[in-house]
Amino acid sequence: MKTSKSENGYYGGLKQIAKVANSTLPLRRILSSIAKSTTKAMRANGCSIMLLNSQREYLTVAGAYGLSDSYLRKGPLLAHKSLPGILDGKVVAVTDASKNEQIQYPEVAKQEKIISILGAPLIQNEEVVGEIRVYTHEPRQYSQADKAFLLTVGNISATTMERAELYQMLSTNYKKPITERTELGQIPKLAPSSLRPSSFAHPSEQEFSKLLDFYRLEWLYEPRAFPLQQESNKVTEMFTPDFYLPELDLYVELTTLKQSLITEKNRKLRRLKELYPEINIKLLTKSDYLRLLAKYGYGPIGEAKVQGINQVLFSHSQIQHRVRTIAKHISRDYAGRHLVLVGILKGVICFMANLMQHISLPVTVEFMAISYYGDDTEQVVKITKDLDSSITGQDVLMIEDIVDTGMTLNFVLNHLSTHNPASLHVCTLLDKSVRRLVHVPLKYIGFEIPDEFVVGYGLDYQGKFRNLPFIGTLTPELLERELEEE
């Protein structure tokens, strides 16, 4: 049987790709090399390999070939606005990019002379984690062989990334706290450090990125270059802000206190605001950015990190996102019914307040309070505040901050069931299932967490930290004290 010309090219391409994928080069270089071999094998003009961020909203370039810097820095690529079919695991072909509504930056694509695009998903453990796209400067119809080839390259790229992450985890594992080691996967991952920028233009940028990581705030480094001046169709001045923070929809340019530089940056910023009024951008000095973090509730002004907190596990926006999803499920499951939400004071206050605002059903709210007394050998739970109204015949949903051993919940559920509600279920924000002693059925779970003591968003350590807008772990010093007291 005759092999077609393209299939021969694909065989050669795959040989190259498999070889580089198996090398010890840094991940970025491997992915760029894969992009180059793919471009050549498909006789295309360029290729990019992109990764989804932890909240699955943005795509960032992890490796590319044959694409200009201004194309790569065209701005944050919203996953749902740019060929969304790929995220559903499909291979998507665009024969004419100028006429396709699923292209987020059609003007920039036109300047890059991109006409056709073929995109395939990168799949890890049955989940799409990114995409590979090839671009041509002429219209093209893609064959089944083209699609199968790109999908295969996508699979190799995904495996390569997984291997690099694993390698990185193994080589640093023993140094890391358990929260970064856990395989639960429920704690949103930051981009693997091998895919973070290999160098920052200035040390203050690296410092800022570390602070953002600490707070688990998503960031993209220099994702967009804004043309500021053009002369006879050539861009003569550009401005590339240092960071983009998707959760705040904010570009950030860091600056030192050198007056001459500030004046120049201010001029560029004014120009940028004139040309792109829809863009949210801030010029920040170090004290400014500490103030910015303070504004969003991340610690007092002048203090980079919150004292006593070792690591943020779930940022404010990650919690918000999850709470909204749970509320949607509750609203769907209890549609047409009236729901009584019962919370146990005080840990549940933030979660309850937040969750109830997103439930689109008529609800009433009840609170109970309990206290523990006794010594280490025998602790007794006592209800110090009971329900104000009857729940007999009602649909009751217990709202919990965290289920640890399950003893508290078991006690309260037994108590509530004596009132004969029509139904009784549990919704907990955090589930520390590894510590479970009593089986308790949990209908809705926000996040599963490892065996760590956590504070914030209502949860306390000796009455403190309840007002933090995120959930974090305690520093080792505080933790030791907590364990001694346990």
Ligand code: IMP
């Ligand atoms: P359980 O009875 O062991 O399931 O404990 C549940 C209660 O213990 C929660 O409602 C919290 O008040 C408290 N708790 C358990 N783990 C933590 C934690 O990591 N941080 C703060 N409070 C916790």
